[in-house]
Amino acid sequence: MLRLSSSNSSSINSTFGATNLTGIFIAPHVNSSSTNITSTPILPDPFSNLLEESMLDEISLLDLAMEEGFSQAQASQLEEELDSDSGLSLDSSHSPASPSSSETSCSSAASSSSTSATFSEEGAVGYSTDSEVATAEEGAVGGYSKLCRMSYQNPSQFHGLPQLDNISHNHTYNLPLSSVFAEDPELPISSGKKAMKHSKLQPPQDLYDKHSSRDERRARSMKIPFSNEKIINLPVEEFNELLAKHHLSEGQLALIRDIRRRGKNKMAAQNCRKRKLDTIINLEQGVHDLRRNKARLLKEKMEFIRSIRQMKQKMQSLYQEVFTQLRDEEGRPYPPSEYSLQYSADGSVLIMPRGVTTAEQHRKPEKKQKDKKK
DNA sequence: CTGTCGTGTCATACC
DNA sequence: GGGGTATGACACGAC
CATH class of the missing domain: 1.10.880.10 (Transcription factor, Skn-1-like, DNA-binding domain)
Structure with a gap:
Protein backbone atom coordinates (compact mmCIF):
# COMPACT_ATOMS: atom_id res chain seq x y z
CA MET A 1 0.00 0.00 0.00
CA LEU A 2 2.83 2.29 0.60
CA ARG A 3 4.13 4.20 -2.29
CA LEU A 4 7.71 4.64 -1.79
CA SER A 5 9.22 7.82 -2.85
CA SER A 6 11.75 7.93 -5.56
CA SER A 7 15.35 7.78 -4.72
CA ASN A 8 15.87 11.47 -4.92
CA SER A 9 12.68 12.41 -3.23
CA SER A 10 14.16 11.79 0.13
CA SER A 11 16.85 14.26 -0.49
CA ILE A 12 14.35 16.93 -1.15
CA ASN A 13 12.00 15.78 1.51
CA SER A 14 12.55 18.76 3.65
CA THR A 15 12.78 21.27 0.93
CA PHE A 16 10.46 20.42 -1.90
CA GLY A 17 7.76 22.78 -2.78
CA ALA A 18 6.41 25.54 -4.82
CA THR A 19 5.19 28.96 -4.20
CA ASN A 20 1.72 27.82 -3.36
CA LEU A 21 1.11 24.14 -3.03
CA THR A 22 -1.07 24.16 0.01
CA GLY A 23 -3.86 22.46 -1.82
CA ILE A 24 -1.96 19.42 -2.81
CA PHE A 25 -1.28 18.47 0.76
CA ILE A 26 -4.87 18.25 1.77
CA ALA A 27 -5.29 14.67 2.71
CA PRO A 28 -7.66 13.12 0.23
CA HIS A 29 -7.76 9.85 2.00
CA VAL A 30 -9.41 10.81 5.21
CA ASN A 31 -12.12 8.31 5.93
CA SER A 32 -11.58 6.67 2.62
CA SER A 33 -8.92 4.15 3.29
CA SER A 34 -8.63 1.17 5.52
CA THR A 35 -5.07 1.97 6.15
CA ASN A 36 -3.67 4.99 7.80
CA ILE A 37 -1.41 5.74 4.96
CA THR A 38 -2.42 7.73 2.01
CA SER A 39 -2.10 6.18 -1.37
CA THR A 40 -3.97 8.57 -3.49
CA PRO A 41 -2.00 10.17 -6.27
CA ILE A 42 -1.81 13.86 -6.07
CA LEU A 43 -1.91 16.48 -8.76
CA PRO A 44 1.40 16.96 -10.44
CA ASP A 45 3.21 20.00 -9.38
CA PRO A 46 4.17 22.28 -12.25
CA PHE A 47 7.08 23.62 -10.28
CA SER A 48 8.43 20.29 -9.28
CA ASN A 49 10.88 19.70 -12.03
CA LEU A 50 12.13 23.21 -12.06
CA LEU A 51 12.58 23.29 -8.36
CA GLU A 52 14.16 19.90 -8.17
CA GLU A 53 16.70 20.87 -10.71
CA SER A 54 17.25 24.18 -9.08
CA MET A 55 17.79 22.64 -5.72
CA LEU A 56 20.02 19.96 -7.02
CA ASP A 57 21.98 22.52 -8.87
CA GLU A 58 22.19 24.90 -6.03
CA ILE A 59 25.10 23.24 -4.43
CA SER A 60 27.07 23.36 -7.58
CA LEU A 61 26.02 26.92 -8.16
CA LEU A 62 27.16 27.87 -4.75
CA ASP A 63 30.33 25.98 -5.28
CA LEU A 64 30.86 27.90 -8.46
CA ALA A 65 30.25 31.13 -6.71
CA MET A 66 32.69 30.17 -4.04
CA GLU A 67 35.18 29.04 -6.59
CA GLU A 68 35.07 32.34 -8.34
CA GLY A 69 35.44 34.08 -5.06
CA PHE A 70 32.50 36.28 -5.75
CA SER A 71 29.92 37.57 -3.45
CA GLN A 72 26.95 39.29 -4.93
CA ALA A 73 28.25 42.54 -3.63
CA GLN A 74 31.51 41.88 -5.33
CA ALA A 75 29.81 41.05 -8.56
CA SER A 76 27.81 44.24 -8.38
CA GLN A 77 30.88 46.17 -7.62
CA LEU A 78 32.70 44.62 -10.51
CA GLU A 79 29.90 45.45 -12.84
CA GLU A 80 29.81 49.02 -11.66
CA GLU A 81 33.51 49.31 -12.12
CA LEU A 82 33.28 47.96 -15.60
CA ASP A 83 30.41 50.24 -16.38
CA SER A 84 32.55 53.13 -15.38
CA ASP A 85 34.95 52.04 -18.09
CA SER A 86 37.80 51.53 -15.71
CA GLY A 87 38.29 48.07 -17.08
CA LEU A 88 39.65 49.32 -20.31
CA SER A 89 43.33 49.24 -19.88
CA LEU A 90 44.28 51.46 -22.69
CA ASP A 91 47.55 52.71 -21.54
CA SER A 92 49.35 55.66 -22.87
CA SER A 93 51.61 53.55 -24.94
CA HIS A 94 48.95 53.45 -27.57
CA SER A 95 49.27 57.04 -28.31
CA PRO A 96 49.09 58.01 -31.91
CA GLN A 285 37.06 47.15 -26.10
CA GLY A 286 36.00 43.58 -26.73
CA VAL A 287 37.74 42.42 -23.60
CA HIS A 288 36.07 45.17 -21.65
CA ASP A 289 32.64 44.21 -22.96
CA LEU A 290 33.17 40.56 -22.19
CA ARG A 291 34.28 41.33 -18.66
CA ARG A 292 31.26 43.47 -18.09
CA ASN A 293 29.02 40.77 -19.47
CA LYS A 294 30.60 38.20 -17.22
CA ALA A 295 30.05 40.36 -14.18
CA ARG A 296 26.44 40.87 -15.13
CA LEU A 297 25.85 37.15 -15.52
CA LEU A 298 27.51 36.48 -12.22
CA LYS A 299 25.30 39.01 -10.56
CA GLU A 300 22.24 37.36 -12.09
CA LYS A 301 23.41 34.01 -10.86
CA MET A 302 23.73 35.29 -7.33
CA GLU A 303 20.25 36.70 -7.48
CA PHE A 304 18.87 33.38 -8.66
CA ILE A 305 20.58 31.56 -5.85
CA ARG A 306 19.15 33.94 -3.32
CA SER A 307 15.71 33.55 -4.88
CA ILE A 308 15.95 29.77 -4.70
CA ARG A 309 16.97 29.96 -1.08
CA GLN A 310 13.94 32.08 -0.29
CA MET A 311 11.65 29.65 -2.09
CA LYS A 312 13.07 26.78 -0.11
CA GLN A 313 12.37 28.57 3.13
CA LYS A 314 8.87 29.30 2.03
CA MET A 315 8.32 25.70 1.04
CA GLN A 316 9.54 24.53 4.39
CA SER A 317 6.99 26.61 6.18
CA LEU A 318 4.28 25.47 3.79
CA TYR A 319 5.27 21.89 4.45
CA GLN A 320 4.84 22.38 8.14
CA GLU A 321 1.53 24.09 7.68
CA VAL A 322 0.18 21.35 5.44
CA PHE A 323 1.49 18.53 7.55
CA THR A 324 -0.09 19.80 10.71
CA GLN A 325 -3.48 19.91 8.98
CA LEU A 326 -3.38 16.31 7.82
CA ARG A 327 -5.60 13.84 9.69
CA ASP A 328 -5.88 10.11 9.52
CA GLU A 329 -9.14 8.25 9.02
CA GLU A 330 -9.90 8.63 12.67
CA GLY A 331 -9.32 12.38 12.61
CA ARG A 332 -6.06 12.28 14.47
CA PRO A 333 -3.05 14.29 13.36
CA TYR A 334 -0.05 12.47 12.04
CA PRO A 335 2.83 12.67 14.47
CA PRO A 336 5.75 14.32 12.63
CA SER A 337 8.13 11.99 14.35
CA GLU A 338 6.50 9.01 12.68
CA TYR A 339 5.35 10.35 9.35
CA SER A 340 6.62 12.59 6.70
CA LEU A 341 5.52 13.82 3.31
CA GLN A 342 7.40 12.32 0.43
CA TYR A 343 7.61 13.90 -2.93
CA SER A 344 8.01 11.39 -5.66
CA ALA A 345 9.58 11.80 -9.02
CA ASP A 346 6.28 11.60 -10.85
CA GLY A 347 5.01 14.64 -9.02
CA SER A 348 2.82 12.96 -6.45
CA VAL A 349 3.06 13.68 -2.77
CA LEU A 350 2.64 10.88 -0.28
CA ILE A 351 2.51 10.66 3.45
CA MET A 352 4.73 7.87 4.63
CA PRO A 353 5.79 6.45 7.91
CA ARG A 354 9.31 7.32 8.69
CA GLY A 355 11.76 4.50 8.37
CA VAL A 356 9.70 2.66 5.80
CA THR A 357 11.98 3.02 2.91
CA THR A 358 13.93 0.85 0.62
CA ALA A 359 17.40 -0.16 1.54
CA GLU A 360 18.84 2.53 -0.68
CA GLN A 361 16.66 5.16 0.83
CA HIS A 362 17.30 4.09 4.32
CA ARG A 363 20.22 6.26 5.19
CA LYS A 364 19.17 9.60 3.91
CA PRO A 365 15.76 9.77 5.52
CA GLU A 366 17.32 8.85 8.79
CA LYS A 367 19.83 11.51 8.33
CA LYS A 368 17.11 13.95 7.49
CA GLN A 369 15.29 12.93 10.56
CA LYS A 370 18.32 13.56 12.63
CA ASP A 371 18.72 16.91 11.03
CA LYS A 372 15.14 17.68 11.78
CA LYS A 373 15.56 16.82 15.36
CA LYS A 374 18.45 19.18 15.53
C1' DC B 1 71.97 54.19 -18.37
C1' DT B 2 68.08 51.77 -19.87
C1' DG B 3 63.53 50.91 -21.61
C1' DT B 4 59.77 52.53 -24.36
C1' DC B 5 57.70 54.88 -28.11
C1' DG B 6 57.18 56.82 -32.68
C1' DT B 7 58.97 56.86 -36.99
C1' DG B 8 61.50 55.91 -41.38
C1' DT B 9 63.35 52.43 -44.00
C1' DC B 10 64.21 47.89 -46.00
C1' DA B 11 62.93 43.27 -47.44
C1' DT B 12 59.51 40.56 -48.82
C1' DA B 13 55.04 38.83 -50.11
C1' DC B 14 51.13 39.79 -52.45
C1' DC B 15 47.94 42.07 -55.71
C1' DG C 1 57.11 42.64 -65.15
C1' DG C 2 56.53 47.11 -63.10
C1' DG C 3 54.24 49.58 -59.66
C1' DG C 4 51.64 49.86 -55.50
C1' DT C 5 50.38 48.06 -50.95
C1' DA C 6 50.88 45.54 -46.50
C1' DT C 7 53.62 44.17 -42.88
C1' DG C 8 57.50 42.29 -40.02
C1' DA C 9 61.91 43.65 -38.69
C1' DC C 10 65.40 46.80 -37.71
C1' DA C 11 67.62 51.19 -36.52
C1' DC C 12 67.45 55.50 -34.58
C1' DG C 13 66.25 59.70 -31.93
C1' DA C 14 63.44 61.50 -28.33
C1' DC C 15 61.97 61.08 -23.92
Whole structure:
Protein backbone atom coordinates (compact mmCIF):
# COMPACT_ATOMS: atom_id res chain seq x y z
CA MET A 1 0.00 0.00 0.00
CA LEU A 2 2.83 2.29 0.60
CA ARG A 3 4.13 4.20 -2.29
CA LEU A 4 7.71 4.64 -1.79
CA SER A 5 9.22 7.82 -2.85
CA SER A 6 11.75 7.93 -5.56
CA SER A 7 15.35 7.78 -4.72
CA ASN A 8 15.87 11.47 -4.92
CA SER A 9 12.68 12.41 -3.23
CA SER A 10 14.16 11.79 0.13
CA SER A 11 16.85 14.26 -0.49
CA ILE A 12 14.35 16.93 -1.15
CA ASN A 13 12.00 15.78 1.51
CA SER A 14 12.55 18.76 3.65
CA THR A 15 12.78 21.27 0.93
CA PHE A 16 10.46 20.42 -1.90
CA GLY A 17 7.76 22.78 -2.78
CA ALA A 18 6.41 25.54 -4.82
CA THR A 19 5.19 28.96 -4.20
CA ASN A 20 1.72 27.82 -3.36
CA LEU A 21 1.11 24.14 -3.03
CA THR A 22 -1.07 24.16 0.01
CA GLY A 23 -3.86 22.46 -1.82
CA ILE A 24 -1.96 19.42 -2.81
CA PHE A 25 -1.28 18.47 0.76
CA ILE A 26 -4.87 18.25 1.77
CA ALA A 27 -5.29 14.67 2.71
CA PRO A 28 -7.66 13.12 0.23
CA HIS A 29 -7.76 9.85 2.00
CA VAL A 30 -9.41 10.81 5.21
CA ASN A 31 -12.12 8.31 5.93
CA SER A 32 -11.58 6.67 2.62
CA SER A 33 -8.92 4.15 3.29
CA SER A 34 -8.63 1.17 5.52
CA THR A 35 -5.07 1.97 6.15
CA ASN A 36 -3.67 4.99 7.80
CA ILE A 37 -1.41 5.74 4.96
CA THR A 38 -2.42 7.73 2.01
CA SER A 39 -2.10 6.18 -1.37
CA THR A 40 -3.97 8.57 -3.49
CA PRO A 41 -2.00 10.17 -6.27
CA ILE A 42 -1.81 13.86 -6.07
CA LEU A 43 -1.91 16.48 -8.76
CA PRO A 44 1.40 16.96 -10.44
CA ASP A 45 3.21 20.00 -9.38
CA PRO A 46 4.17 22.28 -12.25
CA PHE A 47 7.08 23.62 -10.28
CA SER A 48 8.43 20.29 -9.28
CA ASN A 49 10.88 19.70 -12.03
CA LEU A 50 12.13 23.21 -12.06
CA LEU A 51 12.58 23.29 -8.36
CA GLU A 52 14.16 19.90 -8.17
CA GLU A 53 16.70 20.87 -10.71
CA SER A 54 17.25 24.18 -9.08
CA MET A 55 17.79 22.64 -5.72
CA LEU A 56 20.02 19.96 -7.02
CA ASP A 57 21.98 22.52 -8.87
CA GLU A 58 22.19 24.90 -6.03
CA ILE A 59 25.10 23.24 -4.43
CA SER A 60 27.07 23.36 -7.58
CA LEU A 61 26.02 26.92 -8.16
CA LEU A 62 27.16 27.87 -4.75
CA ASP A 63 30.33 25.98 -5.28
CA LEU A 64 30.86 27.90 -8.46
CA ALA A 65 30.25 31.13 -6.71
CA MET A 66 32.69 30.17 -4.04
CA GLU A 67 35.18 29.04 -6.59
CA GLU A 68 35.07 32.34 -8.34
CA GLY A 69 35.44 34.08 -5.06
CA PHE A 70 32.50 36.28 -5.75
CA SER A 71 29.92 37.57 -3.45
CA GLN A 72 26.95 39.29 -4.93
CA ALA A 73 28.25 42.54 -3.63
CA GLN A 74 31.51 41.88 -5.33
CA ALA A 75 29.81 41.05 -8.56
CA SER A 76 27.81 44.24 -8.38
CA GLN A 77 30.88 46.17 -7.62
CA LEU A 78 32.70 44.62 -10.51
CA GLU A 79 29.90 45.45 -12.84
CA GLU A 80 29.81 49.02 -11.66
CA GLU A 81 33.51 49.31 -12.12
CA LEU A 82 33.28 47.96 -15.60
CA ASP A 83 30.41 50.24 -16.38
CA SER A 84 32.55 53.13 -15.38
CA ASP A 85 34.95 52.04 -18.09
CA SER A 86 37.80 51.53 -15.71
CA GLY A 87 38.29 48.07 -17.08
CA LEU A 88 39.65 49.32 -20.31
CA SER A 89 43.33 49.24 -19.88
CA LEU A 90 44.28 51.46 -22.69
CA ASP A 91 47.55 52.71 -21.54
CA SER A 92 49.35 55.66 -22.87
CA SER A 93 51.61 53.55 -24.94
CA HIS A 94 48.95 53.45 -27.57
CA SER A 95 49.27 57.04 -28.31
CA PRO A 96 49.09 58.01 -31.91
CA ALA A 97 52.09 59.25 -33.68
CA SER A 98 51.18 62.84 -33.41
CA PRO A 99 48.04 64.87 -33.24
CA SER A 100 48.54 66.45 -36.57
CA SER A 101 45.81 65.96 -39.07
CA SER A 102 46.80 67.35 -42.38
CA GLU A 103 47.56 65.32 -45.40
CA THR A 104 50.97 64.14 -46.26
CA SER A 105 53.06 67.16 -46.87
CA CYS A 106 56.66 66.27 -46.58
CA SER A 107 57.64 68.57 -49.29
CA SER A 108 57.83 72.04 -50.45
CA ALA A 109 59.70 73.73 -47.70
CA ALA A 110 62.84 72.29 -49.10
CA SER A 111 62.73 74.45 -52.12
CA SER A 112 62.81 77.56 -50.04
CA SER A 113 66.11 76.69 -48.56
CA SER A 114 69.09 78.60 -49.71
CA THR A 115 71.65 77.00 -47.50
CA SER A 116 74.67 75.71 -49.32
CA ALA A 117 76.72 74.30 -46.51
CA THR A 118 77.50 70.63 -46.49
CA PHE A 119 77.38 67.97 -43.91
CA SER A 120 79.46 64.91 -43.72
CA GLU A 121 77.05 62.02 -43.80
CA GLU A 122 73.65 60.79 -42.79
CA GLY A 123 74.64 58.89 -39.78
CA ALA A 124 72.69 55.90 -40.95
CA VAL A 125 74.35 52.83 -39.61
CA GLY A 126 72.46 49.85 -40.85
CA TYR A 127 70.96 51.03 -44.07
CA SER A 128 72.04 50.26 -47.53
CA THR A 129 71.19 53.40 -49.35
CA ASP A 130 69.72 52.82 -52.74
CA SER A 131 70.95 56.00 -54.19
CA GLU A 132 74.53 55.95 -53.36
CA VAL A 133 75.30 58.86 -55.54
CA ALA A 134 72.80 60.86 -53.67
CA THR A 135 74.19 59.74 -50.39
CA ALA A 136 77.67 60.62 -51.36
CA GLU A 137 76.70 63.97 -52.67
CA GLU A 138 74.14 64.63 -50.09
CA GLY A 139 74.28 68.26 -49.21
CA ALA A 140 73.66 69.50 -45.79
CA VAL A 141 70.96 71.78 -44.73
CA GLY A 142 71.35 71.85 -41.04
CA GLY A 143 68.75 72.55 -38.48
CA TYR A 144 65.93 70.94 -40.37
CA SER A 145 63.51 68.64 -38.77
CA LYS A 146 61.03 66.53 -40.52
CA LEU A 147 57.49 67.67 -40.72
CA CYS A 148 55.74 64.86 -42.41
CA ARG A 149 52.08 64.74 -41.55
CA MET A 150 50.43 61.42 -41.30
CA SER A 151 47.83 60.86 -43.91
CA TYR A 152 45.83 58.59 -41.69
CA GLN A 153 45.89 60.60 -38.57
CA ASN A 154 42.56 61.73 -37.44
CA PRO A 155 42.81 63.54 -34.15
CA SER A 156 39.10 63.20 -33.53
CA GLN A 157 39.68 59.52 -33.07
CA PHE A 158 41.67 60.20 -29.97
CA HIS A 159 39.59 62.91 -28.43
CA GLY A 160 38.60 60.66 -25.61
CA LEU A 161 42.16 59.97 -24.70
CA PRO A 162 43.61 63.06 -23.10
CA GLN A 163 46.79 61.27 -22.27
CA LEU A 164 47.46 61.05 -25.95
CA ASP A 165 47.48 64.75 -26.50
CA ASN A 166 50.44 66.97 -26.86
CA ILE A 167 52.71 64.36 -28.29
CA SER A 168 55.38 66.05 -30.23
CA HIS A 169 58.46 64.55 -31.74
CA ASN A 170 61.37 66.15 -33.40
CA HIS A 171 62.88 63.50 -35.59
CA THR A 172 66.04 64.66 -37.22
CA TYR A 173 66.75 61.29 -38.65
CA ASN A 174 70.28 60.10 -38.79
CA LEU A 175 71.63 63.55 -38.60
CA PRO A 176 74.06 64.26 -35.85
CA LEU A 177 72.75 67.09 -33.79
CA SER A 178 75.90 68.97 -34.42
CA SER A 179 75.25 69.00 -38.11
CA VAL A 180 71.57 69.47 -37.74
CA PHE A 181 71.85 72.66 -35.84
CA ALA A 182 75.29 73.85 -36.73
CA GLU A 183 74.03 75.84 -39.67
CA ASP A 184 71.83 78.05 -37.62
CA PRO A 185 73.55 79.67 -34.68
CA GLU A 186 70.25 81.17 -33.67
CA LEU A 187 68.98 77.71 -32.88
CA PRO A 188 71.16 76.29 -30.19
CA ILE A 189 70.42 72.66 -29.67
CA SER A 190 69.34 72.82 -26.11
CA SER A 191 67.25 75.92 -26.26
CA GLY A 192 65.67 74.90 -29.50
CA LYS A 193 64.69 71.52 -28.18
CA LYS A 194 63.51 72.87 -24.92
CA ALA A 195 61.42 75.42 -26.67
CA MET A 196 59.81 72.61 -28.62
CA LYS A 197 59.42 70.44 -25.64
CA HIS A 198 57.91 72.88 -23.25
CA SER A 199 55.72 74.75 -25.61
CA LYS A 200 52.40 73.16 -26.32
CA LEU A 201 52.05 75.44 -29.31
CA GLN A 202 53.34 74.46 -32.67
CA PRO A 203 56.78 75.80 -33.40
CA PRO A 204 56.94 78.75 -35.73
CA GLN A 205 56.52 78.03 -39.38
CA ASP A 206 59.96 79.23 -40.33
CA LEU A 207 61.41 76.61 -38.07
CA TYR A 208 59.49 74.00 -39.99
CA ASP A 209 60.64 75.43 -43.24
CA LYS A 210 64.17 74.78 -42.23
CA HIS A 211 63.52 71.14 -41.53
CA SER A 212 63.50 68.52 -44.20
CA SER A 213 63.76 64.82 -44.56
CA ARG A 214 66.77 62.97 -45.77
CA ASP A 215 65.18 62.45 -49.14
CA GLU A 216 64.51 66.13 -49.45
CA ARG A 217 68.13 66.86 -48.75
CA ARG A 218 69.17 64.22 -51.20
CA ALA A 219 66.88 65.72 -53.79
CA ARG A 220 68.37 69.13 -53.26
CA SER A 221 71.88 67.83 -53.40
CA MET A 222 71.08 66.08 -56.66
CA LYS A 223 69.35 69.19 -57.95
CA ILE A 224 66.07 67.46 -58.60
CA PRO A 225 64.02 70.12 -60.32
CA PHE A 226 60.68 69.35 -58.65
CA SER A 227 59.39 68.69 -55.21
CA ASN A 228 59.38 65.40 -53.36
CA GLU A 229 55.71 65.88 -52.79
CA LYS A 230 55.18 65.67 -56.53
CA ILE A 231 57.56 62.76 -56.83
CA ILE A 232 55.63 60.81 -54.28
CA ASN A 233 52.02 61.77 -54.82
CA LEU A 234 51.67 62.30 -58.53
CA PRO A 235 49.78 59.59 -60.40
CA VAL A 236 51.98 57.36 -62.47
CA GLU A 237 51.03 58.99 -65.72
CA GLU A 238 51.72 62.51 -64.57
CA PHE A 239 54.80 61.31 -62.80
CA ASN A 240 56.17 59.87 -66.02
CA GLU A 241 55.28 63.04 -67.88
CA LEU A 242 57.16 65.02 -65.29
CA LEU A 243 60.21 62.87 -65.74
CA ALA A 244 59.98 63.19 -69.48
CA LYS A 245 59.86 66.97 -69.31
CA HIS A 246 63.25 67.16 -67.73
CA HIS A 247 66.57 65.85 -68.80
CA LEU A 248 67.65 63.81 -65.83
CA SER A 249 70.77 61.80 -65.23
CA GLU A 250 70.70 58.16 -64.24
CA GLY A 251 71.59 59.12 -60.71
CA GLN A 252 68.77 61.60 -60.56
CA LEU A 253 66.29 59.08 -61.94
CA ALA A 254 67.40 56.44 -59.46
CA LEU A 255 67.04 58.87 -56.60
CA ILE A 256 63.62 59.94 -57.79
CA ARG A 257 62.47 56.35 -57.96
CA ASP A 258 63.79 55.72 -54.48
CA ILE A 259 62.15 58.84 -53.15
CA ARG A 260 58.85 57.78 -54.64
CA ARG A 261 59.16 54.26 -53.33
CA ARG A 262 60.15 55.39 -49.86
CA GLY A 263 57.45 58.01 -49.78
CA LYS A 264 54.79 55.52 -50.73
CA ASN A 265 56.08 53.02 -48.28
CA LYS A 266 56.22 55.61 -45.56
CA MET A 267 52.54 56.30 -45.94
CA ALA A 268 51.83 52.61 -46.14
CA ALA A 269 53.69 52.06 -42.91
CA GLN A 270 51.74 54.83 -41.26
CA ASN A 271 48.47 53.33 -42.41
CA CYS A 272 49.60 49.91 -41.35
CA ARG A 273 50.41 51.14 -37.87
CA LYS A 274 47.16 52.95 -37.62
CA ARG A 275 45.28 49.79 -38.51
CA LYS A 276 47.26 47.86 -35.98
CA LEU A 277 46.45 50.42 -33.33
CA ASP A 278 42.77 50.31 -34.25
CA THR A 279 42.82 46.55 -33.98
CA ILE A 280 44.35 46.72 -30.53
CA ILE A 281 41.82 49.30 -29.39
CA ASN A 282 38.95 47.21 -30.72
CA LEU A 283 40.25 44.10 -29.03
CA GLU A 284 40.60 45.92 -25.74
CA GLN A 285 37.06 47.15 -26.10
CA GLY A 286 36.00 43.58 -26.73
CA VAL A 287 37.74 42.42 -23.60
CA HIS A 288 36.07 45.17 -21.65
CA ASP A 289 32.64 44.21 -22.96
CA LEU A 290 33.17 40.56 -22.19
CA ARG A 291 34.28 41.33 -18.66
CA ARG A 292 31.26 43.47 -18.09
CA ASN A 293 29.02 40.77 -19.47
CA LYS A 294 30.60 38.20 -17.22
CA ALA A 295 30.05 40.36 -14.18
CA ARG A 296 26.44 40.87 -15.13
CA LEU A 297 25.85 37.15 -15.52
CA LEU A 298 27.51 36.48 -12.22
CA LYS A 299 25.30 39.01 -10.56
CA GLU A 300 22.24 37.36 -12.09
CA LYS A 301 23.41 34.01 -10.86
CA MET A 302 23.73 35.29 -7.33
CA GLU A 303 20.25 36.70 -7.48
CA PHE A 304 18.87 33.38 -8.66
CA ILE A 305 20.58 31.56 -5.85
CA ARG A 306 19.15 33.94 -3.32
CA SER A 307 15.71 33.55 -4.88
CA ILE A 308 15.95 29.77 -4.70
CA ARG A 309 16.97 29.96 -1.08
CA GLN A 310 13.94 32.08 -0.29
CA MET A 311 11.65 29.65 -2.09
CA LYS A 312 13.07 26.78 -0.11
CA GLN A 313 12.37 28.57 3.13
CA LYS A 314 8.87 29.30 2.03
CA MET A 315 8.32 25.70 1.04
CA GLN A 316 9.54 24.53 4.39
CA SER A 317 6.99 26.61 6.18
CA LEU A 318 4.28 25.47 3.79
CA TYR A 319 5.27 21.89 4.45
CA GLN A 320 4.84 22.38 8.14
CA GLU A 321 1.53 24.09 7.68
CA VAL A 322 0.18 21.35 5.44
CA PHE A 323 1.49 18.53 7.55
CA THR A 324 -0.09 19.80 10.71
CA GLN A 325 -3.48 19.91 8.98
CA LEU A 326 -3.38 16.31 7.82
CA ARG A 327 -5.60 13.84 9.69
CA ASP A 328 -5.88 10.11 9.52
CA GLU A 329 -9.14 8.25 9.02
CA GLU A 330 -9.90 8.63 12.67
CA GLY A 331 -9.32 12.38 12.61
CA ARG A 332 -6.06 12.28 14.47
CA PRO A 333 -3.05 14.29 13.36
CA TYR A 334 -0.05 12.47 12.04
CA PRO A 335 2.83 12.67 14.47
CA PRO A 336 5.75 14.32 12.63
CA SER A 337 8.13 11.99 14.35
CA GLU A 338 6.50 9.01 12.68
CA TYR A 339 5.35 10.35 9.35
CA SER A 340 6.62 12.59 6.70
CA LEU A 341 5.52 13.82 3.31
CA GLN A 342 7.40 12.32 0.43
CA TYR A 343 7.61 13.90 -2.93
CA SER A 344 8.01 11.39 -5.66
CA ALA A 345 9.58 11.80 -9.02
CA ASP A 346 6.28 11.60 -10.85
CA GLY A 347 5.01 14.64 -9.02
CA SER A 348 2.82 12.96 -6.45
CA VAL A 349 3.06 13.68 -2.77
CA LEU A 350 2.64 10.88 -0.28
CA ILE A 351 2.51 10.66 3.45
CA MET A 352 4.73 7.87 4.63
CA PRO A 353 5.79 6.45 7.91
CA ARG A 354 9.31 7.32 8.69
CA GLY A 355 11.76 4.50 8.37
CA VAL A 356 9.70 2.66 5.80
CA THR A 357 11.98 3.02 2.91
CA THR A 358 13.93 0.85 0.62
CA ALA A 359 17.40 -0.16 1.54
CA GLU A 360 18.84 2.53 -0.68
CA GLN A 361 16.66 5.16 0.83
CA HIS A 362 17.30 4.09 4.32
CA ARG A 363 20.22 6.26 5.19
CA LYS A 364 19.17 9.60 3.91
CA PRO A 365 15.76 9.77 5.52
CA GLU A 366 17.32 8.85 8.79
CA LYS A 367 19.83 11.51 8.33
CA LYS A 368 17.11 13.95 7.49
CA GLN A 369 15.29 12.93 10.56
CA LYS A 370 18.32 13.56 12.63
CA ASP A 371 18.72 16.91 11.03
CA LYS A 372 15.14 17.68 11.78
CA LYS A 373 15.56 16.82 15.36
CA LYS A 374 18.45 19.18 15.53
C1' DC B 1 71.97 54.19 -18.37
C1' DT B 2 68.08 51.77 -19.87
C1' DG B 3 63.53 50.91 -21.61
C1' DT B 4 59.77 52.53 -24.36
C1' DC B 5 57.70 54.88 -28.11
C1' DG B 6 57.18 56.82 -32.68
C1' DT B 7 58.97 56.86 -36.99
C1' DG B 8 61.50 55.91 -41.38
C1' DT B 9 63.35 52.43 -44.00
C1' DC B 10 64.21 47.89 -46.00
C1' DA B 11 62.93 43.27 -47.44
C1' DT B 12 59.51 40.56 -48.82
C1' DA B 13 55.04 38.83 -50.11
C1' DC B 14 51.13 39.79 -52.45
C1' DC B 15 47.94 42.07 -55.71
C1' DG C 1 57.11 42.64 -65.15
C1' DG C 2 56.53 47.11 -63.10
C1' DG C 3 54.24 49.58 -59.66
C1' DG C 4 51.64 49.86 -55.50
C1' DT C 5 50.38 48.06 -50.95
C1' DA C 6 50.88 45.54 -46.50
C1' DT C 7 53.62 44.17 -42.88
C1' DG C 8 57.50 42.29 -40.02
C1' DA C 9 61.91 43.65 -38.69
C1' DC C 10 65.40 46.80 -37.71
C1' DA C 11 67.62 51.19 -36.52
C1' DC C 12 67.45 55.50 -34.58
C1' DG C 13 66.25 59.70 -31.93
C1' DA C 14 63.44 61.50 -28.33
C1' DC C 15 61.97 61.08 -23.92
